[in-house]
Amino acid sequence: MTIDHESVPRPGGPLSARRLLGTELLERPAAGPRARPAPQVGRHRRPLRSRVALPAGLLGCDVLALAAAAALTTPGPPPLAAALLGLLLPLNLAGGLYRSRLTVSALDDLPALAGRAAVSTAFAVTLAACLGRFVPGPAALFRFAGLLTAFTLLACLGRAAAYALLRRARRRRPSPTLVLGAGQLGQRIAAVLLEHREYGLRPVGYLDSQPVLLAPDAPLRLLGGHDALESQIRRKRIHHVIATEGAADDAATAAALRTAARLGCRVWVVPQLREYAALGRRGTDQLWGFPCLPLERPAVRRPGWVAKRALDVAAAGFGLLLLSPVLAACALAVRCDTGPGVLFRQQRTGLDGQAFTLLKFRTLRPSNEHESATRWNISQDHRMGAVGRLLRRTSLDELPQLWNVVRGDMSLVGPRPERPYFVMRFGQAYPEYQDRHRVPAGLTGLSQVNGLRGDTSIEDRARFDNRYIESWSLWQDAKILLRTAVLMLHPDGS
Incomplete structure (x- = not known):
């Protein structure tokens, strides 16, 4: 489930991290500012009203348009209109109809509004018929068609007015x-x-x-x-x-x-190659005919990140309770094997390059703090007893990191954290390695489930970790957790 041993490849083929750390990496110059841990950056955000005014206004237009259309066409009981509203607004939100754009046009929104309104109406009619609140018939279906048409037209008129006010406000400020x-x-x-x-x-x-x-x-x-x-x-x-x-x-x-x-800035990219705009990327905008692509917000600033954190706390807390007998047994075995101090604490690098204390069950006792911070691999250390080897092979020594997840130091899914000494070394060799610290570290990650664990390439691992960050979604986290559970059935000690 977790990986603590990495390697860095040379251009012609793989090179073990132990050899590279001893020779080649020490000779390579630093890669400039990106070779240092990412600093803690204070956010400078746009005023709240400038960020929420347009989405709130468009949301209000849709609510008023649906209320007015329902009053004009009277298609059914009020709960039916409420069900239609409850389906329509999330669909519009998922379709990006409430996002801020550079070029705004009610006619551009018309096809998306009509399509989502039709889908919402179909679901509402089906739900009402299943619950016995509505008996389909020609007259009723005709009224629903009128509701759909009236809502689309009224919503477009409302958006046209909202966009006119927006352009006026933009010119003024x-x-x-x-x-x-x-x-x-x-x-x-x-x-x-x-x-x-x-x-x-x-x-x-x-x-x-x-x-x-x-x-x-x-x-x-x-x-x-x-x-x-x-x-x-x-x-x-x-x-x-x-x-x-x-x-x-x-x-x-x-x-x-x-x-x-x-x-906290809104970032746009205007590519020289206009064909980028033909890729059909969601959110593509334009500036007086120039294609303009919005940069996705950082993963930690997306609405779904709150759900990720809630899932982390709930799952880690439940895991600690469920596995408490296993934790107690591991602690007792470690106490008998290595003596007092069953928990091993080590500094690791997490979000924005900040250090935190990672917890593990002790599998051996290092001779001093310097060895703990700078020794690369202990899997073959003769000081490790049978208990330590078993814990490492089954990844049971990583279970205390569930407490790191509850504390907020880590997440269930994310790039595996490394010690500051090796973060500095790997950052000198591969500047992309520092980009892994844009999100909290994780118990498991995309690179681990793709086999990049143990003595594998740091460059490949950084590439997979950054790919995870840039394409993050809750579903991707769920897939990684499922793949991790399958891999844990075949432990290999890495």
Whole structure:
């Protein structure tokens, strides 16, 4: 279930971590700022009203439209209209009809509104018929068709009014915006924003790490490189960041965008290759004809993360209660094998590069703290007794980490935590390794269930861990937990 032993490959093939830590890694230079643990970043968020005004207004439009349509068509008893509302709003929310966008249009929303209203109506009619509250007939079905038509038209009219008010508010109070990339595309995007204030974005300057010569009469100036992003966001109270010039493919720019997202900014990417917009990605927007792709919010800021934390606490707490006899038996066996101090405490690196104390059952007693912090692998240590080998082989020594989950130091699913010493070493070799700390560490993770445990590649493991973070969902967590349970039936001691 858990992995504490890793290796780093050399370009021509795999290289054990023990050899690399002793020779090759010590000779490699640091990879710049990303080689250090990610700092604790204070968030600088947009004002609450600017984030909730549009979604709340659109939600209110739909509620009023449905109430007015029900009053006009009288399709059935009030509970039926309530059931229709209860089905329609979640469908609209899942379809992104309440999200904030750069380009807003009631006609763009019309097909999605009509389709989801039809699905909700069908479910409501079926539910009412099953409960005996409604007897289908030609007249009743005709009234439901009228309800559907009336709601769609009224909702579109309400959204048209809401969008008109939104454009007016955006012109009056545009949000400060940074443009990453001062090249030709970046300057054209800035010109569009200055000319078309209905987008609600007011560019305040460029950030570009490459030397750029701007015209003397240019309306915006270069504020620095990517390393000035955080200071400029705080100084100018930036709410939006727009990246240009192939930013999605540039590692330094990608790191800057992640920093902006952690600070609470809304991040957009304008790709040079327009065909990116044809991929049909959900949420694709446009700025005066330029395709504009929104960067997904960090996983820890999505609504589902609250459910993940609740699941962690409930499952870990229940696991501690259910496995209390097993925990007691393991503690007694460790006490008899290694003497007093059945719990082994070790510093590990978690969310945002912050250290926490990880708990395990002791499988051997290290000679000193330095050995505990810097020795790579103890699986073949002659000091480990039969009890320790059994605990490690069955992963029972990891059970106390359920308490780390309850405390909030870890999650059930996430990148496996490593000791700060090795985090520094691996971060020097592979800058992507530091990106694993965007979410809390986990008992198990995507890399582990794909066989990347034991003496395997650090580079591959970091790639899988970052893939997990960038595509996170509750269902993905459930799949990883199920696959972990299957793997635990065939323990291999790693």
